[in-house]
Amino acid sequence: MMTTNENTPTNENAELVPPCFACPKCGQREMDHLICDDDGESVACQTCGTNYAVTQLD
């Protein structure tokens, strides 16, 4: 039985952001690969390098 590896790209336990926060370029939704700015209005995708704005839903 394989042990869980944090560096494994296909992590079944990865936390996913809502679809509206997903990277518009590559569709990345794993929180580990999306770095949110301090203002919470922009996200940097660590998978493809795209920076994009997100709309907060109140």
Ligand SMILES: [Zn+2]
């Ligand atoms: Zn991306």
